[in-house]
Amino acid sequence: MTELLSPIQEHYLKRELVRAQISYEVQQLSDFKSIASLGPPFVGAGGALHDGYSKLPVMTHIFNAQVQTFPFINSVNPKEFWEDKVQTFVESLAQKDLSSSADRAEETKRRRIGRKLTNLIALYLSSGLQTTTPMEKTAFVQPPAEDGVRNIDLDKIVVDLYDAHYINDIDVNVVGVRIVSERHGFLYEDHAEFMIKAQFRGAPPVYVARRYSEFRKLQTQLEKEFPGKPLPTLPSHNKSTTIMGDFDDSDSISAASEESDHENESSNRPNPIAKFFSGNKKQVSTYPREKQRITLRSYLRALLRNTQVVKSQSLLEFLFRDRLKPTLEELKDMDNRRRLDIKRIEDQIEFYKIATERARVLEVHMSEFKQDLMAPGGLQKIFSEIRTKDSVDQLSPKFQKFLEWAEIEFGGTLYNMFVADDSSPEFFSQVSRIHKLVPYTLLRAVLRVSNPMAIMKGVIDLFLAQPLGRRSLLQNILIMVLSDDIKVQEKAITELKKKVNNASIVASFEAYLDASYSVKEEIRARNSDLIMSIITSPMISQMSPEAVMEIEAWYTAWNSAVEGKHVENSDYVESFSNLTELFKLMVRKRDKDQIQNLWDEASTMGLVKTLFTIFYGPLVEVFRSAKVHEAVGDFEKFMSDLMRVVRAAEGNALSSDPNQMVQEFYELCQRHVPALYKFIHQVYVHDNGLFDEIMMWISGIMEFLRNGNGKKLDLNEVCRQGQVNAGVDIAKVQREIDSIVAWIDERREWREQQRAHKKSTSDNTQAIKEWQDALPTHGLDGSAFGLDEKDLAEVADDEESDLDDDLSDEEADIGLSAVEQERRRRARLLRRVEQQAHAPVRPEVTELPKLREFFQLALSEVLRPTVV
Structure with a gap:
């Protein structure tokens, strides 16, 4: 029979259909109420057993082939553990109806974790499913390019040490240390001051001197300015001194450069490091606080990487206030310490080169x-x-x-x-x-x-014991912690209710939170602010038309304030800000109430105790x-x-x-x-x-990744079934697959350009951190375990995109007004749009989705275990 697809087309068709099937099954299981659809050991209403491979072949295969067979739990009693414990807990969790990303106006951690798991399952199945075309599995597997120490550009690293290297438009370096004597009564006391060089992009450099105590003061100020936000840890005080051979006074940068140029006239490749060490070392010299200088430089650059901290007035004053002009002696110290940095880089490169060559043997x-x-x-x-x-x-x-x-x-x-x-x-x-x-x-x-494990088991038993059916110690602790948090939120909600002073608004919010999943989905589907969708929804809103018009005026003023426009009535802005804060707190309080109820249920503690025992x-x-x-x-x-x-x-x-x-x-x-x-x-x-x-x-x-389960998936037959039963245009399917292949290659090239740009704008330590991955792996890569290298690279691209998007920064928004929070949320969204503006656009496909149902039928037969 004529083959409809080339091996490359078949590989990417399989991958696209796998992802479509996973998305479909995740949607079916999204509310946890359909867990019985996975089939035994889970049961449906009235003890009915479902055929999981027919309805949800992917998730059923993952559960049966990987989850149930995992050591520790592969010997449990299926009914007692999966049906009585796990299913009871999952169905109880489903009834809690916890908030979603749409409710919180941010991406929840649950959703991000779910997306990562989905990518892993797609990679697992795309690699493991074998097709009837022998060449499909290796159609696009290419050996990874040789990378590592051999390709390190030594010239560029040294130039980077001298040129301004901007992080969020600011270049900073702790370039030297000076010892200052300070009189205390009849005595003089020496202390170290760290010379900091800082400059904005396009502006001349600025030099300031700061004591360690001023760094400590900066840390305290930033912690007060950004409460709850994770900040880099200030390095501990280190008064050690570095000793090494001194540099000749004649070894100035210009002199060394001229000498080096003369010496290297006949050289094939100039050595940029040699020109800084061409002079002879005359004597031993000491460099006070050298280790402290390096750690403080790392600390300041870590602060600059945070897009919010870099705008802090405290940080900017620290870097640019009280400017000074370095003396000749201080300039010499800066020059020598810069030479130390270069010598460290040289030694690090040589270290990894030698280690790499040893590994190659x-x-x-x-x-x-x-x-x-x-x-x-x-x-x-x-x-x-x-x-x-x-x-x-x-x-x-x-x-x-x-x-x-x-x-x-x-x-x-x-x-x-x-x-x-x-x-x-x-x-x-x-x-x-x-x-x-x-x-x-x-x-x-x-x-x-x-035996520490036996002791730990005894401690766990102590925490999980439920005397006379009462709450366990662990339950009491967790519920107490949640209760304290709920009380704080209740107090804040009460205060906001007084400010809003409108019972119908509160009632509308409560009606939304108690509404069914379908009602919420319908309200979220409206392309407007969620609060306005709730207020104007005829299904749950209890507002009069006049009250709705007033809130619409509040929203208009609030939206203008978010966009930075002039607002005549600031009371309207504050009123809508109160609504957003009230709704957010009500959502979080309801989640905590539901989690508290979940912990109070016997099924939860029964599952926890069983898991610890297992x-x-x-x-x-x-x-x-x-x-x-x-x-x-x-x-x-x-x-x-x-x-x-x-x-x-x-x-x-x-x-x-x-x-x-x-x-x-x-x-x-x-x-x-x-x-x-x-x-x-x-x-x-x-x-x-x-x-x-x-x-x-x-x-x-x-074994599954490399060779599958012994059954073959006939994608050409899937296409024929789609063509006969659903009128699928096979020629259009082929064109859509080709466009997806081209888009994947274009996106990978674009991501490489983005990484190169990101590396060029990062600090010099980035190159050092990458050297640790430079040792040869001798083929022990993803392809050795049956994984397609390009599929692996695309998963890595998706993970990197998730990190770059950074749409949810809830911790960073702590303590900010509702207007500022919304402004930052929109800024993050705009940044994401701008980042993706030049990215290759995924082509739209219309014929491929039509094949999913026929793919599901074929997949269920391939993944279904063979009955012996």
């Missing part, structure tokens, strides 16, 4: 390891080796080479965390303090004679048999060794050979891998088969 062995992993049952075979081999020395050569590669990878990660990043000194200081405070000896002694029982047994106390001692040794290596790296960072530094971090990991392996081996040996079950479950997913 292992490429042949890693390829063999990958082949074993990809073989049927490969994951179980690899982990069975962990069970049977007592030490690292007994492992097969391929496994040992894999561990060697992992040691290099992890060593690079540790280097980036504790040495390379601007925030590394602060992070190391925090970890070091915690390490000193942990009572390892006492903890080891306690774990030697007790998951904690096996873990208690594992920890009882494994020697956990020995692992605590091994961890203490690792942390002490890490602290020593990092301190040595910090002390020699500007003078040591990068190859030696790579060796130090590699040997650190190498020294402690045997202890880590021993702990994993002990846990695995005493797990009563739990780890084997987890490996089998993961292997089942990998």
Whole structure:
């Protein structure tokens, strides 16, 4: 029979139909009231059993093939757990009718999480479903481009250190430190001031000097100005001094540049770093507060990345008030510290180059390891080796080479965390303090004679116990917390009701909140402000025509205020602002009331207790048999060794050979891998088969992604059925698929351009953070597990788009007026529109959706388990 689709068309048709089917099924399950449609073990009214594969093939397959088979819960009694506990809880939750994104005028976390899960399910099915066309699976899988350290543009990084690098139109750098003597009575006291260079785009740079106490004052002011908003943490006070060889006075930038130009006349590629280090180091020089300077620079740049904080008057005054002109001595200090920055960059590049080359040596062995992993049952075979081999020395050569590669990878990660990043000194200081405070000896002694999991289970039992059928301690705590929050909201609602002074408005809001899902959907569908839709809706509004006209006047004035226009009657603006605040608080209070009721129900606590029993029982047994106390001692040794290596790296960072530094971090990991392996081996040996079950479950997913379930999906037949039974135009379907393929490629290219632009406007530390991903993966990418690389890239694009949209910033709007909140919401919406203005537009399709019903029929047969 003639094939209607090319392999590429078939691949993307499958993907589009999978997404359409998932959207349909999510809509069917959106109110949680149709959970019985998934079929057994869930039951419908009167105990009726549904055929889930006919109605909801995707969700039924996910539930039966992945959820029910997950270790821990794969041995539960289906009726007691799924029907009596889970279904009862879900149906109770469905009756609560919690608010949606439309009600809150913002995107709820539930919706964002749901979209992420939908993307993952679509990726899972698109990769796992096998079609009758052999070439479909590999039609568009392309090997990922080689990226990483080899492609780092060294010239650009060095230029970036010198050129202004704007974050939200402001460039800031802590360029130096000066020591100032201050007289206190008969004595003089020295203190450090950090030289800050700041400039607006298009304006000359400004220099100011700030003490650490002024940074602390800035942090306090910002916390008061933005209550409830997460702000970067001010680095702790660090008075340490960095020591290194001094630079020759003749090594000025211009002189060094001229000398370097002369030396490099015959060179194929100029070395921009060499011109800053061409002079000989004459003597040892000290640089006070160098680590503090780096962490404070990272802190200021983190503040600038926040679009609201960057407009703060406190921050702007901190950066631009009390300007000064640096002295020659201060300029020399700035120049030398800039040279230190460049030397750090040079060492970091060399570190990752050396680490990458070491990893490449292992490429042949890693390829063999990958082949074993990809073989049927490969994951179980690899982990069975962990069970049977007592030490690292007994492992097969391929496994040992894999561990060697992992040691290099992890060593690079540790280097980036504790040495390379601007925030590394602060992070190391925090970890070091915690390490000193942990009572390892006492903890080891306690774990030697007790089982932490058993203790935790006893604590959980204490919190979940319901004596004589009364509320448990956990219920009382949660309900008390919710009650306190509800009381605060009730007080605010009461105050707003007094200001509104209109019972019919309150009654209309309450009628909407109590309305059915269909009524709410009809009201939300009207293209107007939600409050105005409620007030004017004949289904629920209890307002007189005169009152509606008055509120419309309020809305007109309020809308003008939001748009920044002059408003003659400010009382109208305040009146409508009160309405928006009242409605928002009523929505949130109702949600909390419903959640409080949910926690008070026996079905909720029954499910919580069952889940704890299911998951904690096996873990208690594992920890009882494994020697956990020995692992605590091994961890203490690792942390002490890490602290020593990092301190040595910090002390020699500007003078040591990068190859030696790579060796130090590699040997650190190498020294402690045997202890880590021993702990994993002990846990695995005493797990009563739990780890084997987890490996089998993961292997089942990998097998489906690579090879499907043994059944083939005939998309050409789906098209023929659509053509015969629904008059689908196949030629138009082909054109629509081709347009989607072209759009995907155009959007990916556009996203790459956006990333390049974003990288060019970010601070210099961005490049450093990307180096940690530069080590070769030797083929251990998505395609190795059966995932299409382009599909993976598109999911990543969608995730990045979600982050860029940032339409819901509820925490950032705390304490703002209703007008300002709406103004910011519209600004975020406008920013999203502007960001997408130049993005390739997804082509409209009209024929593809007509195939969904026929695709569902074919899909239900492919996903339905074969009855033996």
